[in-house]
Amino acid sequence: MSAVAFDTLKLATKLEKAGFSPEQAKGASAALAESLDGSSLATKSDIKESVAELKVDIVRWLIITQLALGGFIFAALRLIK
Numbered sequence: 001m002s003a004v005a006f007d008t009l010k011l012a013t014k015l016e017k018a019g020f021s022p023e024q025a026k027g028a029s030a031a032l033a034e035s036l037d038g039s040s041l042a043t044k045s046d047i048k049e050s051v052a053e054l055k056v057d058i059v060r061w062l063i064i065t066q067l068a069l070g071g072f073i074f075a076a077l078r079l080i081k
């Protein structure tokens with residue numbers, strides 16, 4: 001995945017002109033560059049993989065709850081007789 005490219009020096013300069021101290025401007029532009037480096041962004045395949053895992057978890061949960069509910073019904077019927 002490609003990272004978003006932008007000029008951190010230009011951003012720091014604009015922030016300084018807007019009233020940031022030089023340290024604040026440099027820190028803010030560095031933080032933004034780090035957050036946009038692309039290593040922590042999800043791709044479409046990452047999202048598809050997560051959705052598939054969630055579907056499996058949901059189906060597994062539904063099966064377990066249905067079995068538990070069936071067990072409770074069976075136990076209740078046995079107690080009634």
